[in-house]
Amino acid sequence: MTEQALWPRYATLADLAAIEAVPLESRGLPESTYALLSRAARRWPDRTALSVLPSGAQWREPRQRTFGQLLADVHRHANLLHELGVRRGDAVALMSPNCAELITATLAAQLAGIAAPLGAGLSRQHLGELLRRCGARVLVTAGPDLAPATWDTAQALARDGLVDTVLVLAPTAPAGALQPLPQLDGVRVGYLADLAAAANPSVFAGDLPRPGDLAAIFHTGGTTGAPKLAAHTHANEVADAWMLAAGSVFDEQTVVFAGLPLFHVNALVVTLLTPLFKGQHVVWAGPLGYRDPDLYQVFWRMVEHYRIAAMSAVPTVYATLTKYPVDAVITSLRHPMVGASPLPAAVREGFQKHTGSTLVEGYGLTEATCASARTFPETPRPGSVGQRLPYQQIKTIAVAADGTWRDLPAGTTGVLAISGPTVFAGYVTGRGPDGYVLDGLGKLTDGWLDTGDLGHVDADGHVHLAGRAKDLIIRGGHNIDPAIIEATLLAHPQVTAASAVGRPDLHAGEVPVAYVTLAAGATVTGQQLRDWARDRVPDPAAAPKTVTVLDELPTTAVGKLYRPALRMDALRAELDAALRGIAGIHDIHIAVEGSRLVATITVQTTAHQAAVKAVLDRYAIAWRTEVKQ
Known part of the structure; x- marks a missing residue:
């Protein structure tokens, strides 16, 4: 296919119909994320692909790789994984803050097998369950010089017998010799760079992935308290990345800033895969990402230095940036993108007034790969999170008590449902002789995904959110299942009932708070329960900010918990x-x-x-x- 077929005009709201008049399969999309990377390396072998910062303070000292060098590094890492026995249906777990080697290892895991990113902040018990579910026997993890706490967790998981091989990542710019690694009984341990040094950089030795093969499995919040693993195919990820790359937000001169962690789908799709389509330079923040206080001190100077045009972050990042004077020329910053949690009007208006740049809003979820809608700043639609992306259909439904669906008229508020090439393959529920067993767990019906979000879609395909039908708490873009908070509190001997909800918060969008009832004669206080839960909840972000003791939790007329009263x-x-x-x-x-x-x-x-x-x-x-x- 020609480049003209790959890149239709997509600059205004009115372009959507003309784009969809051509079937997606006629667009000539790469078959896999590896094919996407290979295409970039062929077209722009000597163009800078990555500038990875060691830290916010070292923003002028990046480690840079061209597209040709990036492909060679991916070949080396993927060939090492192949040598270790990783095949097409095998998961490779990745647990590390962002660094240069993690970017390469993530792409290599999708080439040799299936990438399974893990958030290192989860509890050891939670991480162990995720490893058991995905079946990964190779763990790529931060070493003692990069993230000591993560390294301690990785060693504990290995000692628990959950993995056979631990491949250790070094800091982007090590300060001196790396620490020697300990021996672990029955586990192969070594620095990834050392073990992959002799591997072939020119070609991958195994079978290449096809569009329907799984590329990644992401852990995501659910409503049962158990971890869920959402499976993405290569076709899912390539299609979603192309939908973003096709828009006017990205051109070949766009320099992208990446500060979200790679265990988040936004970091993978928006700031790693999408730039590969047009050969864009991506500047990656250090291991702390947007949590690095040094980053904000120099951010505007970084924008000027690297000519950053696009970035992706949650609302709290933009709110924080408005507190720092613009001490540089930042006219390059044309497309700051925001998503993952609701955007307060004051943040939108404050950032535009402070910088002159209009935030590009988006909507999506892990089960639809990443992005499903985006705004056009030139033609704002107040109250909307954007027009649906090409080839994705969005409608509203009513879900009956028995789980059956009924379509609602256009413009009517209901549960949003999405169909199209980005809808995930299902949740990992087991493993059989032919690979993972996948199940929609009630979220998939005839190719449509129940998002659990409430809203309506107007005649132009603009999505307007109206809340959440599901009970997830979204803290700074991080999904928190209230069930894990409730289970933790219920383990206290004096607690008889517990419920957790989200409380609005200026900094995080929402924070979790909990309500409990106590046994007769109980003496524990809400503050004591808050401290107790903080030390035991599996996900530190889920630690409740407050615990309120009630005589009884509110219920409906039929005795069901009534969460709206707590909210x-x-x-x-x-x-x-x-x-x-x-x-x-x-x-x-x-x-x-x-x-x-x-x-x-x-x-x-x-x-x-x-x-x-x-x-x-x-x-x-x-x-x-x-x-x-």
Whole structure:
């Protein structure tokens, strides 16, 4: 296929119909993520592909690789994995903060087998369960010089007999000789670079992946408390990356900044795979990513130095950046992208005022590979998270108690459902003689994915969110299953019932808070339970900020837990604290309106309205003010 077929015009809202008039299979997309990388290396062998920063403080000292060098590195690492016995249906676990070697190892894992990224912040028990479920016997992990705590966890997992081989990653720019590695009984341990040094850099020795083969399995939040592994095919990832690359956000001169961790689908699809389509230079943050305080001190100078045009981050990153004066020329920054959690209006407006750049909003989820909708800053649609991407269909449905679906008319609020080439293959539920056993677990029906998100789709394919049908708490883009918090609290001998919900938060979008009931004669306090849960919850991000003791948890007329009442209490508590210093507030009322919570603030004068607005615009919540008559 010609480049013209691969790159249709996609600059305005009106281009969608013309794009979809040509079948996707006629576009000539690469067959796999490896084929995508190989194409880039053939077309731009000497162009810089990566500039990986050792840290925020060392932003002028990157480790750089051309596309040709990147392909050679991937060949070496993939051939080592093949030598270790990794085949097409075998998972390779990757547990490390971002570094130069992790980028290469992730692509190599998708070439030799299946990449299974793990968040190192999860508990050892949780990580062990994920390893058992994915069946990975090779673990690629941060070494003692890169992330000592992660290295300690990796050794513990190896001693538990969960892996046979541990391939150790070094820092992007080691400060001196690397620490020697210990011997672990029955486990092969070595630095990845050393073990792969003699491997063939020119060609991969194994079978090449095909479009329907699995490329990656990502752990994602669920509603049962058990870890879920969502399986992506190579066709899923290539199609989603192409949909983003086809848009006007990316051209060959676009330099992309990457600061999200590679165990997150956004980092993989948006900032690793998508730039390969047009040979774009990606500047990768150090191992702390957007959590590196040094990064913010120099960020605007980095934008000027590298001519950064696009980046992808969660709302809290953009809110933080507005606190730092723009001390450089940042006219190159044209496409800052935001997603993963609701975007407060004040963050959007504040960032645009501070920088002159308009945020490109997006919507997606792991089960639909990554991105399913994006905004066009030149033609804003207030209240929308964007128009659906090409070849993805989005509709609203009503889900009955028995699980059956009913389509809703266009413009009607319901549960969003997605179909198309990015819908995942299913969750890993086991392993049989022919590979992984995959199951939609009730989320897939005739090729349509139940997203669990509430919203509506307008006539132009714009998606408008209206809350979540599922109970996940989203903290800074990190999905938290309330069930793991509840199970932790229920393990306390004095707790008889527990429920966790999200409370709005200026910095993280949401934070988890919990409500409990206690046994007769119990003496434990909410603060003691908060501390108790903090030390035991499997995912540190899920540690509840507060634990409130109630006489009983709210229930419906038929005795089911009524979470909206707890969310109302959590929202009121947050607003009470946020508005405490403003005079003239008569009342704060929280109510359920349709599928969302709405706060009504009654004030004494219109002047007080302005003060309240300045505070509440910083939250991604629905609210209104009324002047007391």
